[in-house]
Amino acid sequence: xxxxxxxxxxxxxxxxxxxxxxxxxxxxxxxxxxxxxxxxxxxxxxxxxxxxxxxxxxxxxxxxxxxxxxxxxxxxxxxxxxxxxxxxxxxxxxxxxxxxxxxxxxxxxxxxxxxxxxxxxxxxxxxxxxxxxxxxxxxxxxxxxxxxxxxxxxxxxxxxxxxxxxxxxxxxxxxxxxxxxxxxxxxxxxxxxxxxxxxxxxxxxxxxxxxxxxxxxxxxxxxxxxxxxxxxxxxxxxxxxxxxxxxxxxxxxxxxxxxxxxxxxxxxxxxx
Numbered sequence: 001x002x003x004x005x006x007x008x009x010x011x012x013x014x015x016x017x018x019x020x021x022x023x024x025x026x027x028x029x030x031x032x033x034x035x036x037x038x039x040x041x042x043x044x045x046x047x048x049x050x051x052x053x054x055x056x057x058x059x060x061x062x063x064x065x066x067x068x069x070x071x072x073x074x075x076x077x078x079x080x081x082x083x084x085x086x087x088x089x090x091x092x093x094x095x096x097x098x099x100x101x102x103x104x105x106x107x108x109x110x111x112x113x114x115x116x117x118x119x120x121x122x123x124x125x126x127x128x129x130x131x132x133x134x135x136x137x138x139x140x141x142x143x144x145x146x147x148x149x150x151x152x153x154x155x156x157x158x159x160x161x162x163x164x165x166x167x168x169x170x171x172x173x174x175x176x177x178x179x180x181x182x183x184x185x186x187x188x189x190x191x192x193x194x195x196x197x198x199x200x201x202x203x204x205x206x207x208x209x210x211x212x213x214x215x216x217x218x219x220x221x222x223x224x225x226x227x228x229x230x231x232x233x234x235x236x237x238x239x240x241x242x243x244x245x246x247x248x249x250x251x252x253x254x255x256x257x258x259x260x261x262x263x264x265x266x267x268x269x270x271x272x
Contacts, residue, residue, distance in 0.1 A: 054217065054249060056256040058093050059224035061103055062171070068194035070094070070104030074120075074178070081127075081180035081189055084120040084152075086261045088178060090191040091116035091154065093226055093257045104193030106226035109200055111165035113227040114158040116234055117176050117191065118262050123148040128182065131157045132175045135164075146176070153268035156234060166197040195227065217249065229253065238267050 061067055074088030092115075094104045121127055125148065133142040142163045149155055157176070159166075166172060171194050179188040200208075204223070208216055213236055220229035233250045240246055251263045 053252055054221050056093070056221045056226065056229065056253055057224045058095075058226075058257070059107060061095065061105060062196070067097060067101070067103045068105040068171070068173075070102055070193035071191050072102060072104045072193070074189040074191055080186075081178075082121075086118060086120060086265070088120060088176070088189050088191055089118040089259065089262055090176065090193055091118065091230055091254070091259060091262065092193050094193070104191075105196070106193070107196055107198050107224055108166070108227035109198060109220075109225055110228065111197070112159035112161055112163060113166070113195060113197075114156050114231040114234075115174060115176070115195075115227070116154055116156055116230055118152075118154050118265055119149060119178070120152045121148050121178060121180075122151050125180075127178050127180050129176070129178045132177075133159065133163075134173045136171050138173075141172070148178075149268040151266070151268060153266040154234070154262070155268055156231070166195070168197050168199050171196045198225070200225075214245070214249070221253065234267060241267075 072090050072092060072094040073086075090104060092104050092106045094102055096102055115131070119129070121129075127148060129146040129148055131142070131144050131146050132140060135141050142159055144157075146155075146157060173192065173194050175190055175192050177188040177190040180186075200223070204219065208219055211219060213232055217229050217232040217236075220226075220232065230253065233246065233253055236243075236246050237250050254260065254263045
């Protein structure tokens with residue numbers, strides 16, 4: 001990521017890693033115009049069946065001077081954090097502009113989307129974890145302490161209805177941090193990325209209204225709408241963990257964004 005101006009997050013994150021965050025260049029790229037921010041494949045003709053393999057159609061990055069940047073993996077061991085594999089992982093599409101430049105970026109149609117993370121730590125560790133969402137001006141619009149799950153696994157974090165709605169065609173930056181070393185000046189383990197809300201055509205919305213859950217998943221996936229596609233599969237797999245078709249779709253979805261090592265991880269519930 002390029003060197004950007006300091007962000008307001010530096011003054012707001014919890015004590016224990018404030019000094020670390022103060023040194024991070026975490027400011028959103030300038031939001032492109034609506035015509036360039038809305039990927040051309042957002043409104044494809046919806047599919048009516050999922051008998052075939054459904055592929056996630058990753059949309060192009062926003063045409064901007066600055067890419068979203070971000071971090072899909074938590075990185076190597078820091079401080080007293082144990083060495084774990086897989087590492088803390090955001091279940092979000094990502095691309096590599098260069099060996100050291102990652103862009104973590106996905107689309108949503110929802111005013112209050114749901115985010116998925118693989119957390120390799122359990123509540124027994126007592127590590128503080130936090131989710132933060134910023135608007136395009138680096139203002140914090142949501143900040144919440146997240147309880148670690150009873151066992152390592154994939155958790156969901158949803159923006160509550162009383163949070164400010166995401167604005168269509170604007171970018172928002174999110175962070176998920178785990179602080180393993182509160183008493184020492186060690187940086188937290190974190191993942192980071194950008195979410196952008198887009199609007200579907202009325203015809204596509206009508207198709208979604210009459211589609212089954214699996215059909216809705218296929219519509220979102222083939223139109224490049226990551227957050228809804230992933231959350232639908234997450235919920236379906238929680239309700240029907242032994243369903244082989246759902247398992248196959250979940251596997252194909254995660255492998256399509258190179259998160260093969262997360263496919264078999266359990267889905268766990270957590271309380272904020």
